[in-house]
Amino acid sequence: MEALKYIAVEGVIGAGKTSLAKKLAAKFKANLVLEQYDINPFLKSFYIDRGLFAFQTQMFFLVNRHKQQQGLFQGNIFSDMLVSDYIFEKDKIFAYLNLTKDELSLYYAIFPVLAREIRKPDLVIYLQSTPERVMYNIQKRGRDIEVNLKKEYIEELSEAYNTFFFNYNASPLLIVDTSEIDFLENEKDFDDIYYQITRVDRAKTEYYIPEKKGLL
Numbered sequence: 001m002e003a004l005k006y007i008a009v010e011g012v013i014g015a016g017k018t019s020l021a022k023k024l025a026a027k028f029k030a031n032l033v034l035e036q037y038d039i040n041p042f043l044k045s046f047y048i049d050r051g052l053f054a055f056q057t058q059m060f061f062l063v064n065r066h067k068q069q070q071g072l073f074q075g076n077i078f079s080d081m082l083v084s085d086y087i088f089e090k091d092k093i094f095a096y097l098n099l100t101k102d103e104l105s106l107y108y109a110i111f112p113v114l115a116r117e118i119r120k121p122d123l124v125i126y127l128q129s130t131p132e133r134v135m136y137n138i139q140k141r142g143r144d145i146e147v148n149l150k151k152e153y154i155e156e157l158s159e160a161y162n163t164f165f166f167n168y169n170a171s172p173l174l175i176v177d178t179s180e181i182d183f184l185e186n187e188k189d190f191d192d193i194y195y196q197i198t199r200v201d202r203a204k205t206e207y208y209i210p211e212k213k214g215l216l
Contacts, residue, residue, distance in 0.1 A: 004028075004122045007197070008084045010165075011127030011178075012157050013149070014138040019184045020127065020193070021085035027194060030081035033072060036064060038145075046098075047148045054098035058107065062091050066114040088118045089170065093160050123172050123197065126165045130179045131155045174202070177209045 007024060011017040018034060025032035037043060040060050046053040069088055095107050129137075131154045138146050138154075165175065176193055183190040189210065196208045 004081070004197070006082045006084075006119065006121045007123050007125065008087045008121040008171075009125045009127065010085075010087055010090055010161075012129065012134055012154065012161050013146070014134040014141075014154070015127040015129045016137065016178060016184065017127055018085045020125070020190075021083050023183070023190055024194070024197075025083040028081050028083065030083045033068070033082060033084040035084075035086040036068065037061075039064070044145050047145065050098055050153075055100075055103045058091075058095050058099060058103075061094070062107070062111065062114065065091060066118070069118050084121070087121060087124055087171075088115060089168075090164070093157075093164050097156060097160050121171045123174060124168070124170075125193075125197065126161070126168075126173060126175045127178045128162065128165075128175055129158075129177070131158050133179045134158070169205075172202075173205045175205075175207045177207075181210045 007028075007030075009017040009021045009024070021034070022032060024030070040057060042053050042057040042060055046057040065086070065088055072082070092111065095104060095111070099107060131151055134154050135149075135151050138149060165173065174196060176196070181189040181192075183193055192210060193208070196202070196206070
Protein backbone atom coordinates (compact mmCIF):
# COMPACT_ATOMS: atom_id res chain seq x y z
CA MET A 1 0.00 0.00 0.00
CA GLU A 2 1.36 3.41 -0.98
CA ALA A 3 1.72 6.12 1.65
CA LEU A 4 -1.48 8.06 2.27
CA LYS A 5 -1.10 11.78 1.67
CA TYR A 6 -4.74 12.71 1.13
CA ILE A 7 -7.68 11.04 2.91
CA ALA A 8 -11.29 12.15 2.42
CA VAL A 9 -14.19 11.08 4.63
CA GLU A 10 -17.70 10.98 3.22
CA GLY A 11 -21.21 10.11 4.34
CA VAL A 12 -24.77 11.31 4.62
CA ILE A 13 -25.58 14.34 6.78
CA GLY A 14 -25.17 13.16 10.38
CA ALA A 15 -23.09 10.07 9.59
CA GLY A 16 -20.10 11.46 11.49
CA LYS A 17 -17.75 12.37 8.65
CA THR A 18 -16.55 15.62 10.23
CA SER A 19 -16.01 13.97 13.62
CA LEU A 20 -13.97 11.17 12.05
CA ALA A 21 -12.00 13.58 9.87
CA LYS A 22 -11.01 15.60 12.94
CA LYS A 23 -9.90 12.51 14.86
CA LEU A 24 -7.93 11.19 11.88
CA ALA A 25 -6.23 14.54 11.31
CA ALA A 26 -5.14 14.57 14.94
CA LYS A 27 -3.98 10.95 14.79
CA PHE A 28 -1.98 11.44 11.58
CA LYS A 29 -0.87 14.98 12.54
CA ALA A 30 -2.34 16.07 9.21
CA ASN A 31 -3.82 19.27 7.85
CA LEU A 32 -7.61 19.31 8.25
CA VAL A 33 -10.00 20.63 5.59
CA LEU A 34 -13.68 21.00 6.49
CA GLU A 35 -16.58 21.64 4.17
CA GLN A 36 -17.88 25.17 4.62
CA TYR A 37 -21.57 24.29 4.74
CA ASP A 38 -22.37 27.00 7.28
CA ILE A 39 -21.54 29.88 4.90
CA ASN A 40 -24.15 28.84 2.32
CA PRO A 41 -26.85 31.54 2.64
CA PHE A 42 -29.47 29.33 0.96
CA LEU A 43 -29.08 26.15 3.02
CA LYS A 44 -31.55 26.89 5.81
CA SER A 45 -34.21 27.88 3.28
CA PHE A 46 -33.45 24.70 1.29
CA TYR A 47 -34.20 22.51 4.29
CA ILE A 48 -37.59 24.22 4.52
CA ASP A 49 -38.45 24.22 0.78
CA ARG A 50 -36.25 21.97 -1.36
CA GLY A 51 -37.95 22.77 -4.65
CA LEU A 52 -37.69 26.52 -4.34
CA PHE A 53 -34.10 26.78 -3.11
CA ALA A 54 -32.36 23.67 -4.53
CA PHE A 55 -30.62 25.32 -7.48
CA GLN A 56 -29.27 28.31 -5.55
CA THR A 57 -28.05 26.03 -2.77
CA GLN A 58 -26.42 23.62 -5.21
CA MET A 59 -24.59 26.22 -7.26
CA PHE A 60 -23.27 27.97 -4.19
CA PHE A 61 -21.86 24.68 -2.89
CA LEU A 62 -20.36 23.80 -6.28
CA VAL A 63 -18.53 27.09 -6.70
CA ASN A 64 -17.41 27.29 -3.08
CA ARG A 65 -16.14 23.69 -2.98
CA HIS A 66 -14.17 24.30 -6.18
CA LYS A 67 -12.69 27.50 -4.80
CA GLN A 68 -11.68 25.76 -1.56
CA GLN A 69 -10.11 22.78 -3.36
CA GLN A 70 -8.21 25.02 -5.75
CA GLY A 71 -6.92 27.06 -2.83
CA LEU A 72 -5.52 23.94 -1.22
CA PHE A 73 -3.75 22.88 -4.37
CA GLN A 74 -2.34 26.31 -5.17
CA GLY A 75 -1.26 26.79 -1.57
CA ASN A 76 0.94 23.68 -1.78
CA ILE A 77 -0.76 22.17 1.26
CA PHE A 78 -0.48 18.77 -0.44
CA SER A 79 3.22 18.70 0.47
CA ASP A 80 1.95 17.51 3.86
CA MET A 81 -0.75 14.99 4.73
CA LEU A 82 -4.32 16.17 4.34
CA VAL A 83 -7.62 14.92 5.77
CA SER A 84 -10.90 16.30 4.41
CA ASP A 85 -14.52 15.73 5.40
CA TYR A 86 -15.82 15.70 1.81
CA ILE A 87 -14.95 14.87 -1.78
CA PHE A 88 -15.68 17.25 -4.64
CA GLU A 89 -17.54 14.58 -6.66
CA LYS A 90 -20.21 14.20 -3.97
CA ASP A 91 -21.73 17.44 -5.25
CA LYS A 92 -23.32 15.37 -8.03
CA ILE A 93 -25.29 13.31 -5.52
CA PHE A 94 -27.19 16.34 -4.31
CA ALA A 95 -27.60 17.77 -7.80
CA TYR A 96 -29.17 14.57 -9.12
CA LEU A 97 -31.43 14.29 -6.09
CA ASN A 98 -32.65 17.88 -5.91
CA LEU A 99 -32.47 19.62 -9.29
CA THR A 100 -35.00 19.64 -12.10
CA LYS A 101 -34.16 18.30 -15.56
CA ASP A 102 -33.40 21.77 -16.95
CA GLU A 103 -31.36 22.71 -13.89
CA LEU A 104 -29.36 19.48 -14.21
CA SER A 105 -28.55 20.26 -17.83
CA LEU A 106 -27.02 23.56 -16.80
CA TYR A 107 -25.27 21.97 -13.83
CA TYR A 108 -23.65 19.23 -15.93
CA ALA A 109 -22.40 21.82 -18.40
CA ILE A 110 -20.40 23.41 -15.57
CA PHE A 111 -19.40 20.53 -13.28
CA PRO A 112 -16.94 18.67 -15.58
CA VAL A 113 -15.01 21.86 -16.28
CA LEU A 114 -14.46 22.44 -12.58
CA ALA A 115 -13.94 18.78 -11.60
CA ARG A 116 -11.00 18.15 -13.92
CA GLU A 117 -8.88 20.60 -11.91
CA ILE A 118 -9.43 18.76 -8.61
CA ARG A 119 -6.96 16.28 -7.16
CA LYS A 120 -8.29 12.81 -6.25
CA PRO A 121 -7.82 11.49 -2.69
CA ASP A 122 -5.46 8.59 -2.03
CA LEU A 123 -8.26 7.02 0.03
CA VAL A 124 -11.96 7.77 0.43
CA ILE A 125 -13.73 6.53 3.55
CA TYR A 126 -17.48 6.21 3.15
CA LEU A 127 -19.37 6.07 6.45
CA GLN A 128 -22.47 4.02 5.72
CA SER A 129 -25.29 4.18 8.25
CA THR A 130 -29.00 3.56 8.62
CA PRO A 131 -31.43 6.49 8.32
CA GLU A 132 -32.51 5.77 11.90
CA ARG A 133 -28.97 6.18 13.23
CA VAL A 134 -28.42 9.28 11.11
CA MET A 135 -31.60 10.89 12.43
CA TYR A 136 -30.51 10.02 15.98
CA ASN A 137 -27.14 11.73 15.39
CA ILE A 138 -28.79 14.81 13.86
CA GLN A 139 -31.21 15.18 16.76
CA LYS A 140 -28.43 14.62 19.29
CA ARG A 141 -26.21 17.40 17.94
CA GLY A 142 -29.17 19.77 17.66
CA ARG A 143 -28.10 22.20 14.94
CA ASP A 144 -30.76 24.86 14.35
CA ILE A 145 -30.23 24.72 10.60
CA GLU A 146 -31.16 21.01 10.54
CA VAL A 147 -34.33 21.19 12.65
CA ASN A 148 -36.58 20.82 9.58
CA LEU A 149 -34.82 17.76 8.13
CA LYS A 150 -37.23 14.90 7.55
CA LYS A 151 -36.48 11.18 7.74
CA GLU A 152 -37.84 10.79 4.19
CA TYR A 153 -35.13 13.10 2.86
CA ILE A 154 -32.43 11.23 4.79
CA GLU A 155 -33.73 7.96 3.32
CA GLU A 156 -33.53 9.42 -0.20
CA LEU A 157 -30.06 10.75 0.47
CA SER A 158 -28.85 7.46 1.94
CA GLU A 159 -30.02 5.56 -1.12
CA ALA A 160 -28.33 8.10 -3.42
CA TYR A 161 -25.05 7.87 -1.49
CA ASN A 162 -25.12 4.07 -1.54
CA THR A 163 -25.69 4.05 -5.29
CA PHE A 164 -22.91 6.59 -5.87
CA PHE A 165 -20.33 4.68 -3.86
CA PHE A 166 -21.41 1.29 -5.22
CA ASN A 167 -20.18 2.61 -8.58
CA TYR A 168 -17.26 4.71 -7.28
CA ASN A 169 -13.79 3.84 -8.59
CA ALA A 170 -11.96 7.18 -8.83
CA SER A 171 -9.91 6.45 -5.67
CA PRO A 172 -9.32 3.54 -3.30
CA LEU A 173 -12.44 3.18 -1.15
CA LEU A 174 -13.08 1.93 2.38
CA ILE A 175 -16.76 1.54 3.28
CA VAL A 176 -17.40 1.45 7.03
CA ASP A 177 -20.74 0.48 8.54
CA THR A 178 -21.15 2.93 11.42
CA SER A 179 -24.75 2.08 12.30
CA GLU A 180 -23.89 0.49 15.63
CA ILE A 181 -20.54 1.92 16.67
CA ASP A 182 -19.48 5.20 18.28
CA PHE A 183 -15.96 6.14 17.17
CA LEU A 184 -16.32 9.59 18.73
CA GLU A 185 -16.85 8.38 22.30
CA ASN A 186 -15.37 4.87 22.09
CA GLU A 187 -11.64 4.81 21.35
CA LYS A 188 -11.75 1.09 20.57
CA ASP A 189 -14.19 1.77 17.73
CA PHE A 190 -11.94 4.54 16.40
CA ASP A 191 -8.81 2.36 16.69
CA ASP A 192 -10.55 -0.39 14.71
CA ILE A 193 -11.28 2.05 11.87
CA TYR A 194 -7.73 3.40 12.00
CA TYR A 195 -6.41 -0.14 11.69
CA GLN A 196 -8.54 -0.75 8.60
CA ILE A 197 -7.22 2.48 7.04
CA THR A 198 -3.56 1.66 7.64
CA ARG A 199 -3.60 -2.05 6.79
CA VAL A 200 -0.86 -2.79 4.27
CA ASP A 201 -2.97 -5.49 2.60
CA ARG A 202 -6.06 -3.32 2.10
CA ALA A 203 -7.67 -3.83 -1.31
CA LYS A 204 -8.72 -0.97 -3.59
CA THR A 205 -12.34 -1.33 -2.43
CA GLU A 206 -13.16 -2.85 0.94
CA TYR A 207 -16.12 -3.13 3.29
CA TYR A 208 -15.64 -3.06 7.05
CA ILE A 209 -18.62 -4.22 9.11
CA PRO A 210 -17.86 -3.98 12.84
CA GLU A 211 -19.47 -6.26 15.38
CA LYS A 212 -23.00 -5.09 16.19
CA LYS A 213 -23.40 -3.48 19.62
CA GLY A 214 -27.05 -2.50 19.61
CA LEU A 215 -26.47 1.21 20.30
CA LEU A 216 -29.98 2.18 19.19
